[in-house]
Each structure stands twice: as C-alpha cells, then as structure tokens.
Amino acid sequence: MRVFLLVLSLAALLLAGCGDSTKPEKGPPADETALEPQPAAPAAPAAAVEGEVHDVICGCVLEEVGHCGEYIKIGDKYLELAGDLGLEGTMPFCGKEGLKAKVTGEVKDGKYHVTSFALVE
Numbered sequence: 001m002r003v004f005l006l007v008l009s010l011a012a013l014l015l016a017g018c019g020d021s022t023k024p025e026k027g028p029p030a031d032e033t034a035l036e037p038q039p040a041a042p043a044a045p046a047a048a049v050e051g052e053v054h055d056v057i058c059g060c061v062l063e064e065v066g067h068c069g070e071y072i073k074i075g076d077k078y079l080e081l082a083g084d085l086g087l088e089g090t091m092p093f094c095g096k097e098g099l100k101a102k103v104t105g106e107v108k109d110g111k112y113h114v115t116s117f118a119l120v121e
Contacts, residue, residue, distance in 0.1 A: 051104035083114035
C-alpha cells in the first residue's frame with residue numbers, strides 16, 4: 001500500500017511540474033540586452049551630495065521604535081527615512097554606532113523623504 005501511495009504521489013508531482021504542453025513556448029525577447037544583469041550603481045560620494053549632515057541610526061536601538069529600520073535625527077526627533085538611500089543590503093545601520101549622513105529631502109507624513117543621501121566618515 002505504501003509503495004502504491006509513493007508511486008501515486010510521484011506521478012502527481014511529475015504531472016504538476018510538466019505544465020500545459022499545448023501552450024506555445026515563448027522565444028527569446030527581441031532585446032537580448034534585457035537579459036544581461038546590470039551592475040548596481042555605486043552610492044554617490046559625499047562630495048557630490050548637497051545638504052546637511054545628520055546622525056543616522058537603526059530603529060532597534062531607539063526605545064520609541066524598538067525594531068530595525070533606517071532613522072535620521074532631525075532636531076531632537078528621530079524620523080524614519082523614506083526613499084532610495086542607494087545603500088546595498090538590508091539594515092545598513094544595524095549594529096553600527098556613530099553613523100552620520102549628508103542628506104537633502106523633506107519631512108512629509110512623519111517621515112524624512114530623501115532626495116540625496118551619502119554616509120560620511
């Protein structure tokens with residue numbers, strides 16, 4: 001009985017994986033360059049970014065936030081950063097202390113919407 005159930009399960013998996021063989025196969029896209037991986041753009045150097053320098057921090061160390069996220073200190077408040085920071089990976093501030101960034105943007109809906117961003121040394 002176990003062998004029969006195993007064979008039946010394998011047959012079902014094979015049939016499910018085959019898909020609909022009546023559909024025509026798609027050919028390669030007309031623009032072959034669309035398939036080539038594009039290199040990630042490097043973050044802009046600090047000299048190329050206009051704006052002011054502010055402290056940036058991971059939200060996990062902020063008592064009022066308590067979870068990971070990118071935050072900037074504007075005045076005496078920490079606001080969540082919104083927009084493309086141009087940084088690689090997730091949680092770029094987590095576990096790091098004393099980070100500063102040169103930024104431009106605007107406060108809208110309780111977040112700081114970035115138009116330019118660069119970490120500074």
